[in-house]
Amino acid sequence: MHGGLRGSTSHAVRGPPAGTVRRDRARHCAPNSFYGPTEFWFWYDSPGLTSVPESVGLSLGPTGEFVVTMFSPLWGNSPETIVAQTVAEEFGVDPAEVTVAYEGSIHGLPSAGPGGSRMTVMLTGAVVGAARKLKDKMARIAGHVLEVDASDILFENGRATVRGVPEKSMAYGDIGLKAYWFRLDLPAGMESGLEARHTCDHPYLTPPSADRTDLGAFYPMMAHGAHIPVVEVNPDTGQVSLLRYIAVHDVGTIVNPKSLRGQIAGGITQGIGMALFEEVVYDEQGQPLTSSFMDYPLPTAMEVPRFEIGHVETPSPFTEYGVKGGGEGGRMIAPAALASAVEDALAPMGVRIDELPMTPERIVTWIEASRQAPGAT
Structure with missing residues (x-):
């Protein structure tokens, strides 16, 4: 990794001042709701093929x-x-x-x-x-x-x-x-x-060691990102509202700011769908029950907040212009970041989240199960 993880995380936390997220809790939190911001960072460094020219x-x-x-x-x-x-x-x-x-x-x-x-x-x-x-x-x-x-x-x-x-x-x-x-x-x-x-060909490539203690280097274009979604959860209905979404990415030298922002915003929107809405359901005979968008909901402009997107530029030493990949960070980080935010919001109730999507029905079920757990107050 080349500096971008620490930098993007720091920028995400400071980019609006960290205090504004906490102040939002007091300003936005309704009496019967729970409010959760979270920070989630990501990097990808697994080896794969050895030639994708x-x-x-x-x-x-x-x-x-x-x-x-x-x-x-x-x-x-x-x-x-x-x-x-x-x-x-x-x-x-x-x-x-x-x-x-x-x-x-x-x-x-x-x-x-x-x-x-x-x-x-x-x-x-x-x-x-x-x-x-x-x-x-x-x-x-x-x-x-x-x-x-x-x-x-x-x-x-x-x-x-x-x-x-x-x-x-x-x-x-x-x-x-x-x-x-x-x-x-x-x-x-x-x-x-x-x-x-x-x-x-990839400009930096080393093979893995025989014992796999060194997985080698194959993909010298790692991007880094830090996301802070701020959510409000109604425990009675299970409804999740996205109040803010802060995303800071380090994709090295930015080649086209407009297309990069589109990739990040579109990816986060896909991640919101994965985290809160989208699920393929089958009956006992294996027939799909989600055969239309009436049954398979997608996020719309009503559910997606205005994204606060920032950048840290740490050029890669291995690629032309110092470019890193930027196409998947939004989609890959958002589901985990949102799950962590909802779990943070429901932490006072002892809810742990290990399943997506976080539909209202599931959230209400988790809350009820937590309330009925031994030792619950």
């Missing part, structure tokens, strides 16, 4: 347009935005000027696809790797034309410029034109075209 192709056309070719399946998590941003970062262009395409499986390079909060990490690695290969050839072309060493070529603001002599430069379109249609202007022996492909 991601690949891209990157080209610069004869008119200066960048095209990124992806090989991963699309599951709606905006990988196109990430690769366009990364190309823009590497070459100093507008992301809107980058074309993103998908290749079919017949000609595709290795790609494990979305999953495990890995796509931003692996795609940035793949694009940066392809960009380095493309820059190498572009620099040799520009250096040859401008009569300077290729190592003195910089890529910024849509041009290849000479280090220390910014007025001496070539537009990307001019480099592309030379590469595709003017072979006599290329360095001797260079083939035409400007294309590169790169497969990104």
Whole structure:
């Protein structure tokens, strides 16, 4: 782990001052309700497969347009935005000027696809790797034309410029034109075209020891998070009300704040559903009883509070730009955090929670069982 757990926990506790959560208890708590805030932190460090690569192709056309070719399946998590941003970062262009395409499986390079909060990490690695290969050839072309060493070529603001002599430069379109249609202007022996492909493997990988005292390192993109949900529980009806929800995540360097917030907010909402509402029920013959949303409730805007989301940025030393995964923290932390908050609220009644979802019926049953337990007051 790299600093993010302690930092995100500290920020979550202080982010609004810790006293405000306790003051909310006095302000919000109804006479017949129990109020519980809790803090829950999470990290994931189990080993798994040993190879889940991601690949891209990157080209610069004869008119200066960048095209990124992806090989991963699309599951709606905006990988196109990430690769366009990364190309823009590497070459100093507008992301809107980058074309993103998908290749079919017949000609595709290795790609494990979305999953495990890995796509931003692996795609940035793949694009940066392809960009380095493309820059190498572009620099040799520009250096040859401008009569300077290729190592003195910089890529910024849509041009290849000479280090220390910014007025001496070539537009990307001019480099592309030379590469595709003017072979006599290329360095001797260079083939035409400007294309590169790169497969990104995990940048830090060690095997587990035989006795498993060392589980090895496989997933160098661990994110950290700390959640503090504040709930109010009515012991007569079992109704849980979410008064506040504070979430602080450390996903390393943030690539796209808007999409990251969407992932966190959506994940917490899924976690609320898992903790309070969603359950698949079968009868004794194995027939599903929750066959519609009348029987399988989902959280709506009425049940989901406004999330107070904060960030701590502790760059990973193993990934491009220091990026870590950020797709699953909301969903994975929220159920446990909410269960702890409800249990904290009902602690005066001796209730312990070890089952989800915490439906009103279950909460009332737990309270009654606690009241009838030997030694209960």
